[in-house]
Amino acid sequence: MRMRGLLALLTIIILLAAFASVYAQLSETEAEQKFNQYGCTNCHTEGGAADPWDEVLDEIRAWATEYGSLDEGARHVVYFGQSGKFNSFDELISQMASNVGKSPSDISDLVQFLKNEFNEAKGTAGGSPSPSPTTGGGGGGLPTELLYAIIIFIIIIVIIVAYVMRRR
Protein backbone atom coordinates (compact mmCIF):
# COMPACT_ATOMS: atom_id res chain seq x y z
CA MET A 1 0.00 0.00 0.00
CA ARG A 2 2.74 2.42 0.99
CA MET A 3 4.74 1.46 -2.05
CA ARG A 4 1.79 2.07 -4.33
CA GLY A 5 1.11 5.50 -2.88
CA LEU A 6 4.73 6.42 -3.35
CA LEU A 7 4.69 5.17 -6.92
CA ALA A 8 1.56 7.19 -7.71
CA LEU A 9 3.21 10.25 -6.21
CA LEU A 10 6.36 9.73 -8.25
CA THR A 11 4.32 9.30 -11.43
CA ILE A 12 2.49 12.55 -10.81
CA ILE A 13 5.73 14.41 -10.18
CA ILE A 14 7.30 12.99 -13.34
CA LEU A 15 4.23 13.91 -15.39
CA LEU A 16 4.27 17.44 -13.99
CA ALA A 17 7.97 17.78 -14.77
CA ALA A 18 7.37 16.59 -18.34
CA PHE A 19 4.50 19.06 -18.64
CA ALA A 20 6.73 21.86 -17.36
CA SER A 21 9.56 21.09 -19.75
CA VAL A 22 7.21 21.16 -22.72
CA TYR A 23 5.34 24.31 -21.78
CA ALA A 24 7.95 26.35 -19.99
CA GLN A 25 9.18 29.03 -22.31
CA LEU A 26 12.53 30.74 -21.99
CA SER A 27 12.33 34.29 -20.73
CA GLU A 28 14.08 36.93 -22.81
CA THR A 29 17.03 36.94 -20.42
CA GLU A 30 17.31 33.15 -20.51
CA ALA A 31 17.14 33.19 -24.30
CA GLU A 32 19.96 35.73 -24.43
CA GLN A 33 22.03 33.55 -22.10
CA LYS A 34 21.49 30.58 -24.44
CA PHE A 35 22.50 32.74 -27.38
CA ASN A 36 25.79 33.49 -25.60
CA GLN A 37 26.22 29.94 -24.32
CA TYR A 38 25.71 28.32 -27.75
CA GLY A 39 28.36 30.59 -29.25
CA CYS A 40 26.02 32.54 -31.54
CA THR A 41 27.81 35.65 -30.31
CA ASN A 42 30.92 34.54 -32.24
CA CYS A 43 29.30 36.38 -35.15
CA HIS A 44 26.24 38.02 -33.63
CA THR A 45 27.88 40.78 -31.67
CA GLU A 46 28.28 44.54 -31.81
CA GLY A 47 30.67 45.21 -34.69
CA GLY A 48 30.78 41.49 -35.55
CA ALA A 49 29.89 39.62 -38.74
CA ALA A 50 26.16 39.62 -37.90
CA ASP A 51 23.54 41.53 -35.92
CA PRO A 52 23.82 41.40 -32.12
CA TRP A 53 21.10 39.65 -30.08
CA ASP A 54 18.90 42.76 -29.66
CA GLU A 55 18.82 43.32 -33.39
CA VAL A 56 18.16 39.67 -34.19
CA LEU A 57 15.13 39.93 -31.89
CA ASP A 58 13.99 43.21 -33.45
CA GLU A 59 14.42 41.61 -36.86
CA ILE A 60 12.24 38.62 -35.98
CA ARG A 61 9.57 40.94 -34.55
CA ALA A 62 9.74 43.17 -37.64
CA TRP A 63 9.19 40.13 -39.87
CA ALA A 64 5.81 39.70 -38.19
CA THR A 65 4.67 42.99 -39.74
CA GLU A 66 6.56 42.71 -43.01
CA TYR A 67 6.01 39.08 -43.94
CA GLY A 68 3.40 36.37 -43.60
CA SER A 69 5.66 33.75 -42.09
CA LEU A 70 9.08 33.06 -40.60
CA ASP A 71 9.95 31.17 -43.80
CA GLU A 72 9.30 34.27 -45.85
CA GLY A 73 11.46 36.30 -43.48
CA ALA A 74 14.26 33.76 -43.79
CA ARG A 75 14.13 34.04 -47.60
CA HIS A 76 14.92 37.76 -47.26
CA VAL A 77 18.01 37.27 -45.10
CA VAL A 78 21.25 38.30 -46.73
CA TYR A 79 23.85 35.84 -45.46
CA PHE A 80 27.41 37.08 -45.88
CA GLY A 81 26.39 39.05 -48.95
CA GLN A 82 24.40 36.14 -50.35
CA SER A 83 20.68 36.83 -50.75
CA GLY A 84 18.12 34.07 -51.04
CA LYS A 85 20.41 31.50 -49.44
CA PHE A 86 17.67 30.17 -47.15
CA ASN A 87 14.40 28.78 -48.40
CA SER A 88 12.84 28.39 -44.98
CA PHE A 89 13.37 29.32 -41.36
CA ASP A 90 14.36 25.70 -40.65
CA GLU A 91 17.10 25.97 -43.26
CA LEU A 92 18.35 29.17 -41.68
CA ILE A 93 18.35 27.56 -38.24
CA SER A 94 20.24 24.48 -39.54
CA GLN A 95 22.90 26.79 -40.91
CA MET A 96 23.10 28.81 -37.68
CA ALA A 97 23.33 25.63 -35.60
CA SER A 98 26.10 24.21 -37.77
CA ASN A 99 27.91 27.57 -37.51
CA VAL A 100 28.44 26.71 -33.86
CA GLY A 101 29.00 22.98 -34.43
CA LYS A 102 25.54 21.97 -33.24
CA SER A 103 22.41 20.44 -34.70
CA PRO A 104 19.04 22.25 -34.69
CA SER A 105 17.76 19.97 -31.92
CA ASP A 106 20.62 21.14 -29.67
CA ILE A 107 19.33 24.70 -29.85
CA SER A 108 15.60 23.92 -30.01
CA ASP A 109 14.77 25.87 -26.83
CA LEU A 110 16.23 29.04 -28.32
CA VAL A 111 14.54 28.39 -31.68
CA GLN A 112 11.20 27.90 -29.92
CA PHE A 113 11.70 31.24 -28.19
CA LEU A 114 12.28 32.98 -31.53
CA LYS A 115 9.19 31.33 -33.02
CA ASN A 116 7.10 32.45 -30.05
CA GLU A 117 8.43 35.99 -30.41
CA PHE A 118 7.34 36.00 -34.03
CA ASN A 119 3.89 34.60 -33.23
CA GLU A 120 3.35 37.06 -30.41
CA ALA A 121 4.41 39.98 -32.56
CA LYS A 122 2.11 38.64 -35.25
CA GLY A 123 -0.78 38.76 -32.79
CA THR A 124 -0.09 42.40 -32.01
CA ALA A 125 0.76 43.36 -35.57
CA GLY A 126 -2.57 42.04 -36.79
CA GLY A 127 -4.25 44.49 -34.43
CA SER A 128 -6.04 41.64 -32.69
CA PRO A 129 -7.03 42.61 -29.16
CA SER A 130 -5.97 39.24 -27.71
CA PRO A 131 -3.83 40.10 -24.68
CA SER A 132 -0.34 38.66 -24.87
CA PRO A 133 0.69 36.62 -21.84
CA THR A 134 4.15 38.13 -21.75
CA THR A 135 4.62 41.83 -21.24
CA GLY A 136 6.38 43.40 -24.18
CA GLY A 137 9.84 44.88 -23.91
CA GLY A 138 10.39 43.95 -20.30
CA GLY A 139 11.57 40.45 -21.04
CA GLY A 140 8.58 38.18 -20.48
CA GLY A 141 10.14 36.42 -17.51
CA LEU A 142 6.84 36.15 -15.71
CA PRO A 143 5.13 33.23 -17.48
CA THR A 144 7.98 30.79 -16.80
CA GLU A 145 8.24 31.79 -13.16
CA LEU A 146 4.49 31.72 -12.72
CA LEU A 147 4.32 28.28 -14.29
CA TYR A 148 7.03 26.94 -11.99
CA ALA A 149 5.29 28.47 -8.98
CA ILE A 150 2.03 26.76 -9.92
CA ILE A 151 3.76 23.42 -10.48
CA ILE A 152 5.66 23.61 -7.20
CA PHE A 153 2.40 24.51 -5.47
CA ILE A 154 0.64 21.48 -7.00
CA ILE A 155 3.52 19.18 -6.03
CA ILE A 156 3.41 20.41 -2.44
CA ILE A 157 -0.36 19.86 -2.26
CA VAL A 158 0.05 16.34 -3.68
CA ILE A 159 2.78 15.52 -1.15
CA ILE A 160 0.66 16.80 1.75
CA VAL A 161 -2.39 14.85 0.57
CA ALA A 162 -0.31 11.69 0.08
CA TYR A 163 1.19 12.09 3.55
CA VAL A 164 -2.16 12.59 5.25
CA MET A 165 -3.68 9.63 3.39
CA ARG A 166 -0.81 7.36 4.40
CA ARG A 167 -1.14 8.11 8.09
CA ARG A 168 -4.74 6.93 8.23
Ligand code: HEC
Ligand atom coordinates in the same frame (compact mmCIF):
# COMPACT_ATOMS: atom_id res chain seq x y z
C1 HEC B 1 29.47 32.25 -38.70
C2 HEC B 1 28.76 33.39 -38.17
C3 HEC B 1 27.42 33.14 -37.50
C4 HEC B 1 27.15 32.37 -36.39
C5 HEC B 1 28.13 31.60 -35.51
C6 HEC B 1 25.72 32.47 -36.15
N1 HEC B 1 25.15 33.27 -37.09
FE1 HEC B 1 23.16 33.78 -37.24
N2 HEC B 1 23.54 34.93 -38.88
C7 HEC B 1 24.80 35.13 -39.43
C8 HEC B 1 24.66 36.05 -40.56
C9 HEC B 1 25.80 36.57 -41.41
C10 HEC B 1 23.29 36.37 -40.67
C11 HEC B 1 22.66 37.29 -41.70
C12 HEC B 1 22.01 38.54 -41.16
C13 HEC B 1 22.83 39.29 -40.16
O1 HEC B 1 23.88 39.84 -40.50
O2 HEC B 1 22.44 39.30 -38.98
C14 HEC B 1 22.62 35.64 -39.59
C15 HEC B 1 21.25 35.70 -39.36
C16 HEC B 1 20.58 35.07 -38.33
C17 HEC B 1 19.15 35.15 -38.07
C18 HEC B 1 18.14 35.89 -38.91
C19 HEC B 1 17.78 37.21 -38.29
C20 HEC B 1 18.77 38.27 -38.60
O3 HEC B 1 19.22 38.96 -37.68
O4 HEC B 1 19.12 38.43 -39.77
C21 HEC B 1 18.92 34.41 -36.94
C22 HEC B 1 17.57 34.21 -36.25
C23 HEC B 1 20.19 33.88 -36.49
N3 HEC B 1 21.18 34.30 -37.36
C24 HEC B 1 20.34 33.09 -35.37
C25 HEC B 1 21.56 32.53 -34.98
C26 HEC B 1 21.69 31.65 -33.83
C27 HEC B 1 20.55 31.23 -32.91
C28 HEC B 1 23.01 31.30 -33.75
C29 HEC B 1 23.66 30.39 -32.74
C30 HEC B 1 23.17 29.02 -32.68
C31 HEC B 1 23.70 31.96 -34.86
N4 HEC B 1 22.79 32.69 -35.56
C32 HEC B 1 25.05 31.83 -35.12
C33 HEC B 1 25.97 34.59 -39.01
C34 HEC B 1 26.14 33.72 -37.93
